[in-house]
Amino acid sequence: MKGYIGEARKNAGKREAGVLLVLAVIGLVFIFGSWHANKIKATTSEEKHYTEKIQKEKYDPKLKGASKETLQLGKKEKQNSKEKKVTSKVSIKKAQEKQKKTKEKAVGAAVHKKPAGQNQAKTVYLTFDDGPSRVSDGIMDVLKKYQVKATFFMLEPNMLKFQDQVKRMDREGHSQGLHGVSHDAKKIYRSKETVVQEMDQANRALQKITGKRTALIRTPYGSAPYMKPDYQKAVKDKGYELWDWTIDSMDWSYRSPQYVTNSIRQLKKMEHHTEPIVILMHERKETLESLPQLLDYLKKNGYTMKRIEKTMKPVTFRVSKAAS
Template sequence: MKCILKKFSYPLVFLVIALILTQTMCEKIVTPSFGKMCTNISLTNQQNIEKKIIYLTFDDGPSVTTNKILDTLKEKDVKATFFLIGNQIVGFEDTVKRIHKEGHSIGLHTYTHKFKRIYNNNDNFIKEMKHCSDEINNITGVNPNIIRFPGGSRKHLNNEFLCRLHDENFKIYDWNLQVSDGINPNLSSNKLFKEATADNDSISPIILLMHCDYMHKNTCKALPEIIDYYKQQGYIFKPITEDTPELYFPPSKRTLKSIWDIMTSK
């Protein structure tokens, strides 16, 4: 290590140490970052932070439950975002049409949702997203470019992959508030409500993760109360669009490692 450090001036050594400390701090961040840049380790680009905005998002549809959620959204006059799985669309084409027709936004949640396949390599991941987009386009005439990583982008997104996804015109949306229906769909509606409304004072805007597969009946039951709560708190409900600032977990430390490798190779 001493031999390596002799190659650099003290200011440069301090810079490397500062970068390492910065990365250590980034790894401790629990909430995701808003951002569009792919050249910075800590990505922040918060917009409309002063406004109380909430994005209701539903993963793993379409299904019979999706239609019930659409009924509630229509009744409450609220728009939301549905991240759909491509191979579940067959038989629910009318549901996909309804999502689009009623002014909600549609996102991509891969074609198969099979982790081993989609995360085997980056090419597979992109193919899955494009396949899902094609299926939606066949029904609605639009090609969505907003995506959500199954399980979230943490551990799967690094700076290089982030830039590649941006080159493919994809925009990434994780979440900063969630209910546990994806882990345990049998949780009571009261428990789901408490999770959906907990610790929200420090978050703005909110991207709330929920699910709408066939087993998420209690999510349907909790949804009206969740919507009423946020209306009473003065929140504006919006669907995610390509103009919505991205929200994704900080990329992995591979970026920092590559900087270290470059510097120590000189």
């Protein structure tokens, strides 16, 4: 009996030891599994933290520990952002300026718009006949003061007498034209040949003095009624351009400041005309004395004073029958 009980106790002890061993193994497995899981979790957390750090460093180069490459990238992106903002501001400013200019142009066009047929250029061509003379220098002094150019139609005898004045006209940029030789209707208009002869003779004198010839001519008393079609054809075939005027100042008749008033009155009537404004004057003392008054009016009212050019289409009609 004692042997049986001892054996049973011995077997029970073995079973308890086996159970304890199994429990110990299970405990170790549980402990190891928990430790491994925590390690994985910690590693994952560190990787996530590291990833977030890298991203923050990329977009915020000021963070402590940011790499040199990340800092340069941030600076570059910031610079690009600033450049985009500046470019945007410049584009907006240019667009605003363009819009402003367009508006100002439209307003200006509306303000300065003139009726159909009006002389848009507002250009006046001042012309002086019968020179050169003792008042030529005075006339040119006034023109120089007002910074304008004019056209002088000269007679051959006067050119030979006042050669210095002819040279000054050329030197200061005025246009020089021919007015013939005799200033006598019975002589110059005797035939179409005599008209051409007087102009050629005057041109030779001009060339002798200045070394230049001219194609601009104005016949004494104007083209009507003396310059008949065959006469006009004759001078044109010789290469001359025949000029008359559209405003007769009548300074040759008034011989006073009244010629200025007369010129202004005719000028106002031509505001809506399209033909060139060519004012006829003469080299007279009275004309010189009141010339500043006429130029003041023209300047004040926006007229530009120019010389006649060879390339222009000539004015070959008259306003008044009475002339030089």
